[in-house]
Amino acid sequence: MGTAEGVDLRVEIAGIPLKNPFLACSGTFGNGREMSELVDLEALGGLMTKAVTLEPCAGNPPPRLWETRWGMLNSIGLENKGLERFLSEDLPWLSGFDLPVWVNVAGFSVREYVEVASAVSRSGLAAAVELNISCPNVERGGAHFSRHPGETAGLVARVREVVDIPLFVKLPPLTVGMGEMARAVAEAGADGLSLVNTIPAMAVDVERACPRLGNVTGGLSGPALHPVAVHAVWEASGSVDLPVIGMGGVWSCSDAVELFMAGAGAVAVGTLNLVEPRAVPRLVEELRGFMSANGYLTVTEMVGLLRRKGWR
Amino acid sequence: MGTAEGVDLRVEIAGIPLKNPFLACSGTFGNGREMSELVDLEALGGLMTKAVTLEPCAGNPPPRLWETRWGMLNSIGLENKGLERFLSEDLPWLSGFDLPVWVNVAGFSVREYVEVASAVSRSGLAAAVELNISCPNVERGGAHFSRHPGETAGLVARVREVVDIPLFVKLPPLTVGMGEMARAVAEAGADGLSLVNTIPAMAVDVERACPRLGNVTGGLSGPALHPVAVHAVWEASGSVDLPVIGMGGVWSCSDAVELFMAGAGAVAVGTLNLVEPRAVPRLVEELRGFMSANGYLTVTEMVGLLRRKGWR
Amino acid sequence: MPPLLFKTTLLERRDYGCASELVFRVPPGFQPHPGQFLHILCDGEGRLLRRPFSVFGHNGRSASVLVREVGGGSAWLRRRMPGDELDVLGPLGRGFDLDGEEEEALLIAGGAGVAPLVYLGQRLRERGVRATLFWGMESGKEYGTLPERLGEEIDLRLATTDGSRGKRGTVLDLLPCGSSGAGFRYYACGPRPMLLSLASRLAPGGLSSLQVSVEERMACGLGACRGCAVPVADPPGAYRAACREGPVFGGEELDWERLRVST
Amino acid sequence: MPPLLFKTTLLERRDYGCASELVFRVPPGFQPHPGQFLHILCDGEGRLLRRPFSVFGHNGRSASVLVREVGGGSAWLRRRMPGDELDVLGPLGRGFDLDGEEEEALLIAGGAGVAPLVYLGQRLRERGVRATLFWGMESGKEYGTLPERLGEEIDLRLATTDGSRGKRGTVLDLLPCGSSGAGFRYYACGPRPMLLSLASRLAPGGLSSLQVSVEERMACGLGACRGCAVPVADPPGAYRAACREGPVFGGEELDWERLRVST
Numbered sequence A, B: 001m002g003t004a005e006g007v008d009l010r011v012e013i014a015g016i017p018l019k020n021p022f023l024a025c026s027g028t029f030g031n032g033r034e035m036s037e038l039v040d041l042e043a044l045g046g047l048m049t050k051a052v053t054l055e056p057c058a059g060n061p062p063p064r065l066w067e068t069r070w071g072m073l074n075s076i077g078l079e080n081k082g083l084e085r086f087l088s089e090d091l092p093w094l095s096g097f098d099l100p101v102w103v104n105v106a107g108f109s110v111r112e113y114v115e116v117a118s119a120v121s122r123s124g125l126a127a128a129v130e131l132n133i134s135c136p137n138v139e140r141g142g143a144h145f146s147r148h149p150g151e152t153a154g155l156v157a158r159v160r161e162v163v164d165i166p167l168f169v170k171l172p173p174l175t176v177g178m179g180e181m182a183r184a185v186a187e188a189g190a191d192g193l194s195l196v197n198t199i200p201a202m203a204v205d206v207e208r209a210c211p212r213l214g215n216v217t218g219g220l221s222g223p224a225l226h227p228v229a230v231h232a233v234w235e236a237s238g239s240v241d242l243p244v245i246g247m248g249g250v251w252s253c254s255d256a257v258e259l260f261m262a263g264a265g266a267v268a269v270g271t272l273n274l275v276e277p278r279a280v281p282r283l284v285e286e287l288r289g290f291m292s293a294n295g296y297l298t299v300t301e302m303v304g305l306l307r308r309k310g311w312r
Numbered sequence C, D: 001m002p003p004l005l006f007k008t009t010l011l012e013r014r015d016y017g018c019a020s021e022l023v024f025r026v027p028p029g030f031q032p033h034p035g036q037f038l039h040i041l042c043d044g045e046g047r048l049l050r051r052p053f054s055v056f057g058h059n060g061r062s063a064s065v066l067v068r069e070v071g072g073g074s075a076w077l078r079r080r081m082p083g084d085e086l087d088v089l090g091p092l093g094r095g096f097d098l099d100g101e102e103e104e105a106l107l108i109a110g111g112a113g114v115a116p117l118v119y120l121g122q123r124l125r126e127r128g129v130r131a132t133l134f135w136g137m138e139s140g141k142e143y144g145t146l147p148e149r150l151g152e153e154i155d156l157r158l159a160t161t162d163g164s165r166g167k168r169g170t171v172l173d174l175l176p177c178g179s180s181g182a183g184f185r186y187y188a189c190g191p192r193p194m195l196l197s198l199a200s201r202l203a204p205g206g207l208s209s210l211q212v213s214v215e216e217r218m219a220c221g222l223g224a225c226r227g228c229a230v231p232v233a234d235p236p237g238a239y240r241a242a243c244r245e246g247p248v249f250g251g252e253e254l255d256w257e258r259l260r261v262s263t
Ligand SMILES: Cc1cc2nc3c(=O)[nH]c(=O)nc-3n(C[C@H](O)[C@H](O)[C@H](O)COP(=O)(O)OP(=O)(O)OC[C@H]3O[C@@H](n4cnc5c(N)ncnc54)[C@H](O)[C@@H]3O)c2cc1C
Pocket: C037, C051, C052, C053, C054, C055, C065, C066, C067, C068, C069, C070, C071, C072, C073, C074, C075, C112, C113, C115, C116, C214, C215, C216, C217, C218, C247
């Protein structure tokens, strides 16, 4: 698959080889099982799991979804079965596929993050840990960290000590201070960045005068967010020398190429999976076509191309 | 106009009476002159001028506009004729209308902000100053401030000293720390908040491998941004007891009502003016219809309604 | 059967007042169970998510949904013309349990909630279960001539809020007097308040003979995103995915108190 | 005249290869000057901004634009059918200066840039100015039968990149040999690189006899948002709004060096 038609879609990110540069975003692909009825998991470059917490987590009260113009709000709130069942049921099943798995780790305290990340690393079944310090949907679930580069660095350093696999940190699209945050995370020992998580957002049912989401606020994802994601990748990749996985509203191959050119070494597809379960295989084909038409032989040639062409 | 059909559209914000709750956002209505060929300025509740800087400012290199899905990027970069010509040509002309004017003040240093705001206040022709500390399109033009609540408070306090009219501070939709920022600004003496400015964003021409904007990055406005604006208003109005003018992607009456219910005491229309110069008169009529249909007699009944109904 | 993802052609559209029945071709092997739904793309204007519609009819090589217009997506969908393409994912979810001791089934529908019950009624009758369809709506004209058509195939009782047709009142006013569960199976689909009243009428004894199809906003439809949470009784505080573990739930499975709060 | 904002009905659509002419009714008092443009709403899929199109024709109660399909908005617009509604703002901007000492006008068009020059040609001829239209395109079939139609009303010379019609080469290869400005007025509209070559050929002496219509992305079209900045020579570093102070600029007004950089 990688090299047909003279185009090589393989990339390597933080030392992890991917057969193509499209991953599935955390929370939009479950842990693969449900989607596997409709899409060949091995067609993905990689999979980022739904957030895993130490204890099982029931999540937020419904409604949890609302659609906005070219966007979607969600307030799932980390619903998951907890570390133990994740390690016994989901991760072993996923490891049966030729598919690198990023385990998305969330917590309500530093200790919980450390415990989950450490267990995931020790399992030997994950390609990487993705530290979710930016979930807008839980009070103590990370939004706090993204306000304080210092505390974030502290968390990353603690997790770094207990993890033997590449460690990615997932950030929201900070409207200000992306450079500062990226540097703090890099110095604390992260191996890569995932950009971006959803933006805090809200919608109101004006007829009934009540919030559209049971949790009142949620996170905005989808194409509405895409230009913000491109900017975040641009800022972060200009500030630190870490690989970046770009995500946010990828709906077409050219959305992905924007992220590559802004500096992303790979791209993850989120909300689109919920609409089109076979989106990644389609994007893989579209990317192959785009690269042939534009004379790119490898994805890496496109990564960070704007800066190499002199844009600042 | 205010009370026809039993519905009263008048509002008062920071002591300024408005005949209806719809203002025109800074930068999307020029200084009124161009738009006055198509729309009766006195149909607006208020007008927020294009940013005024001490010296004339040429603005950013073109292209300065790009359209995204339900959004728009701009990198105008504060192009304006400078304080002197604003005070001699534009403000006196505007003051000939029955129309409260918020003068949007920008600067490249604290001294410049202070000088412009002070002159505007002294002119006696403005209803309020709107301090633009969040323009994403100039290096030293404010984005810096919105990263540092402490420095912002310092700037606001300095300007407060020289201004005798209500002082509004305009913030970007901070993904984190809106409460902290709002409190800092309130304590420094602001009389109101304008929420939100555009979000930093970027788009790439993937065929030519170059940024879509001459300035590389720009600010995202329009409906894509709307749920983020509602959230920002919700957060700020829950943190401080200041009046808030809500803005961001208002395209219909119900977009405006979302902002009211989240806590905005008035609403400003931005990008929509660029497409539909007579948007405000249309929205005024739509709002009148919505209020009659839903049994609201005054706009104030809707302002902050969600919290009054117990949502947190 | 596992869900299929397919593009198909609209064969026929029949308008019934506020709703339209859309009939389209289905791929070989397509075998929906009553209560399952189809997740259909309703394109345009930046509307991202698919919209769920219950299987209303199925007949070998074609199937149908009944689309009531409530917003942009359903408006788009019901304006499709024969020959237009549809993008469909399904059948999805857990449908109604057709087995049961009681020989008589009461099918209780509010508004467009009639859709899954019509298909259910057909299947029940094939199994020799006696089924009566109770259907409540705002006014007698709301669904055009659909009541006439349905009345030809099933024992149909109507209630209208304005009394313009059938009994004046809600669908619950139609139910056999004093019925509190015993001797009947109850299958229900409709607006949340209707389900809540029905449940409180049957509780506690009759909830075990009740099955309801619950509507919740959906994204993936596959159980992957956990967006369509429905509060369940066991374990306390937990949610199930309406799209996979539902949309049909047994009356005893649901946490009716939390359902009430989130309405 | 001040701009009007009006909804109107499409009267006629004529397809010419990659472009279509749209003819629609205009309100009383609508009097566009050659080089002015109309800002037209091209709805759908979350496309917010209007799209600018030069006045291509005007005839009392109707006017027309020539729409070349290059993206979503123009594709939407050129698919409108007679009877469909259009939402139009205009006429906008500063058009061509029709006065001038030279009795002979050379109209130089690249691609869809022909639109304003066709209307200009009509007005010039009405004033007794001799006008020749030089038009460059990729290939002879690109604009269907539009060249034939235009050839009936104006002296038309064609150049095609592939040599399939007229002279092989660019439109500049058609210009009278050695022409560097003297004795002619030059009116030009087309892709940026074409304008840049023309200007460098005429500079320095001939720029004063050149007027160009410049394309820049636009939002308001009224001069309010400053989104359509065009670099001008005086004062150095300044910009003018293409939508109000242009789209037509004199050759000497523009800062050609900065125009080159931003291309
Ligand atoms: C399992 C299931 C089966 C369904 N079967 C049918 C059917 O057979 N026939 C039918 O007409 N309708 C059915 N519905 C409801 C249908 O999905 C919604 O009416 C439709 O999604 C509305 O989309 P819209 O774009 O028109 O409205 P929107 O503009 O999205 O919303 C309009 C209103 O409808 C509500 N709504 C939106 N989506 C849903 C949803 N998924 N569930 C409940 N309410 C929603 C919104 O809260 C809003 O108040 C079913 C829903 C579910 C979950």
